[in-house]
Amino acid sequence: QVQLVESGGGLVQAGGSLRLSCAASGRTFSNYAMGWFRQGPGKEREFVAGVNWSGGRTYYADSAKGRFTISRDNAKNTVFLQMNSLKPEDTAVYYCAADRVPLRTVPPKYEYAYWGQGTQVTVSS
Numbered sequence: 001q002v003q004l005v006e007s008g009g010g011l012v013q014a015g016g017s018l019r020l021s022c023a024a025s026g027r028t029f030s031n032y033a034m035g036w037f038r039q040g041p042g043k044e045r046e047f048v049a050g051v052n053w054s055g056g057r058t059y060y061a062d063s064a065k066g067r068f069t070i071s072r073d074n075a076k077n078t079v080f081l082q083m084n085s086l087k088p089e090d091t092a093v094y095y096c097a098a099d100r101v102p103l104r105t106v107p108p109k110y111e112y113a114y115w116g117q118g119t120q121v122t123v124s125s
Contacts, residue, residue: 002026002114009119020081022096030074031102038092093118
């Protein structure tokens with residue numbers, strides 16, 4: 001059974017940085033694309049960033065481009081989200097997610113089949 005456990009959230013001032021981590025277990029981590037999503041107060045869950053199975057291809061929502069960086073360490077079964085220049089509107093619960101199908105570069109958003117429990121990120125103004 002696939003398990004994803006996020007960590008690294010917290011309270012930070014606007015302009016600050018946080019690094020989220022997601023530790024995966026239960027299957028061959030390096031075969032699957034991974035993504036980060038978030039859900040802000042009163043908002044729907046939205047895609048933030050994704051990385052393909054090898055780490056060689058990354059893609060971002062417009063809101064994350066230039067500020068956030070997704071990466072993965074397949075030897076440690078972990079995916080990261082480095083968030084810089086944080087804004088109050090980045091306040092949300094951030095979720096790690098894993099693709100259902102192996103070896104894809106850009107899975108459709110609805111194909112992320114496994115989810116972590118989320119980690120809260122709060123950015124104060």
